[in-house]
Amino acid sequence: MIKVIVNGAKGRMGREAVKMIQHDTNFTLVGECVLKDDLAQVIKSTNADVVVDLTVASAGFENAKIILNAGACPVIGTSGFQLQQVKDLQQLAKSRQLGGLIAPNFSIGAVLMMKFAAQAAKYLPDAEIIEAHSPQKEESPSGTALRTAELISSARNKSTMAYSDKELLNGARGAELHHVKLHSIRLPGIVAQQTVFFGGLSETLKIEHNTLHRESFMLGICLACKEVVKRNTLVYGLEELIN
Amino acid sequence: MIKVIVNGAKGRMGREAVKMIQHDTNFTLVGECVLKDDLAQVIKSTNADVVVDLTVASAGFENAKIILNAGACPVIGTSGFQLQQVKDLQQLAKSRQLGGLIAPNFSIGAVLMMKFAAQAAKYLPDAEIIEAHSPQKEESPSGTALRTAELISSARNKSTMAYSDKELLNGARGAELHHVKLHSIRLPGIVAQQTVFFGGLSETLKIEHNTLHRESFMLGICLACKEVVKRNTLVYGLEELIN
């Protein structure tokens, strides 16, 4: 039985996490904290194994330090960490012999899609990314699409294609990052989708992820809570806990 | 039994058409012509009902006149007609009481896709077009994608979406024609695909056409040969023969 505290328990993600932990027989929920609570104190009094931090990006680094220093494993769901901050936390986790995770994306499906895209790019180097979100999304392409393009680019040898790419209308061939084309669709009726489309000699391979609702992140948080307690290093990215 | 001549019988499309007409029991192939043949003479000597013209764009208009004047129904598979030329041929067909078709695209699947896209746009005005072709295709977007955007734009009331469309990378949101976004993918392993993607309140509708090989045009040529002999007007676009 893993004892879990949710920090940021009253936010939208936090409430979902509380519900998930209460319903999973592998966990006992020993605390629900909000920003102003003394987190170190709650960890010590409850003897918690894991703290899931779903607060705000600016608090993530400090919270991770508090959690490790109090002897629990951090599962941090905020983005915006600097490289040096991750290294400092990895050093601290190592000295304390504690596992931990910092994850900008808790969707297991999205993480698998990125992992498979990188693997496929070794053998099928010609790829394009099509992502679709609701019109409310402010920026294009999505962070996941940009990250996928980086992974494809690192994994593959140079694409074999010599593009002519004459555009009759500007933008037809999409955006480009590291010679990977990205296309962003914005339509109502969509929450978040991404397709990675590979083309080879007389064959194509598509990897397509579709999210209906933020509760899809719960499966990743659940996996993380089970994994960090078995480890003694802190990792960055849910993909590091997936093999 | 419909008597058919194929003009341009030695080209790639012409050879496929000859094969199709020979195998369809509704037709008798009464002539295979090439550019230098006297088409009017062949029509008269064979008493042909229909001439399928698969020569070159520059010859289409003159051939259509020859065919109508010789008393047969033209099925013209070349593009590049001017509006006035179409009107002249319609006048000539009317005076001769002959049916005819000028069709830049003989794919029934593609024509149905465009027709459905226009119908859907009345009720689901928010739409984007994604087309995919082999890297050999020289220009983006495809002619079919541009035509589809025009049809959507004509059919719908104004799109309900106020786009923010902030692009972190240029071109992410694609090209735009009449406020319809178009995205062009170029990958090996694809001949010709197009998806029209509609989004509404908590629902999406996709219409997707996929071509494997130019023989897909034969179904449209076959339909056209059967329809023009029943009619006494010349129409532009295979969609005019489909209800």
Place this chain on the structure above:
Amino acid sequence: MIKVIVNGAKGRMGREAVKMIQHDTNFTLVGECVLKDDLAQVIKSTNADVVVDLTVASAGFENAKIILNAGACPVIGTSGFQLQQVKDLQQLAKSRQLGGLIAPNFSIGAVLMMKFAAQAAKYLPDAEIIEAHSPQKEESPSGTALRTAELISSARNKSTMAYSDKELLNGARGAELHHVKLHSIRLPGIVAQQTVFFGGLSETLKIEHNTLHRESFMLGICLACKEVVKRNTLVYGLEELIN
């Protein structure tokens, strides 16, 4: 300004309908009724133009009669009507010169999908249906899939395919209705999807509808309320209001 009553206003669909009508400037919500209310009385006192009935199947026929007799246009969202009941209501609507709709499905996307499937089947008679729902759905195939198979079968000439269909494992080739194959997928993460897949000579056409949430029905209810007041006949099926 169309004056609308929602009958069954406290059910899940009813609450969504109330919200939609309150937010659409074409409508005034003049009444929210539940089963025990005197519907005829409310219609007369509010001088309502339209009554949206979202109660239970068993009440649909009686409610439609009450609504027509009270001088309003019924929009009935329940299934299970017998053919004779529909005919009786059409007769009553005609005598009263009132428009009306009985619709087992208010999703405009689903109705368009079925309409397009019937149109495509005339030209591409070989088709299979793949529908996907959540594992909670009790029966396979879905009602929409069965209805689509009927529409395809009525619209097409005989399929050109001679199937071998040797199954190494029972059920591999799916269910069959009127020589149309149907395949039902049940997976978490899906609300309701249907793909109608057409195959022709070297080409395929797919029509795919995806529902995220029951609020997708509101667009159809909204369309119905606007259309019935312009008409003086009662029709069965939302597709009758779409052209």
Place this chain on the structure above:
Amino acid sequence: MIKVIVNGAKGRMGREAVKMIQHDTNFTLVGECVLKDDLAQVIKSTNADVVVDLTVASAGFENAKIILNAGACPVIGTSGFQLQQVKDLQQLAKSRQLGGLIAPNFSIGAVLMMKFAAQAAKYLPDAEIIEAHSPQKEESPSGTALRTAELISSARNKSTMAYSDKELLNGARGAELHHVKLHSIRLPGIVAQQTVFFGGLSETLKIEHNTLHRESFMLGICLACKEVVKRNTLVYGLEELIN
């Protein structure tokens, strides 16, 4: 420069392989054999590094022995090997310190799809397989679909779904192998497609492979020829050469 012999060079696959090897600057084609040729003799006289065997299933085992005994690496593209035959060849390859491959499927895209399906099943255990082929395919489901179901079943913990699966029409829910559902579509306009569809909490993941033409196998044969010369073991399945 790798010296390659194609055995079965006059068959449909063999001719494609000859063409591919002639056009790839990593290879020299040193022999084109047919069944009646003395393969051992040709290997010795040309000092070949690799023999690609694309003859018939019944000859595969004997050919592999001849190739290994003559000192070359076999790349065998036939199916129907018994487990003991594979073990015997692995023993022989080991004693000769030669690499080799027996592969029932040379499509890299299909092999990646199966590999990803097995990986995904660990985290998203609920999956169904939909495969589509031309109506000429005699048996359902396809061999690739059956193999994929086995891989999913081996990789995952038990599916979390309690299916009701009440079929209104027999076969609606497809075939079942190791609690994985399989659905086979047969339509013109399709060569070979397979989708592996995973569903999780409010998310789905699809892996979709599409083959246009048998030349898609050439990429796998090319990879195999480059890999076997670096190795000193014989493996079964192209996936063993992919990491």
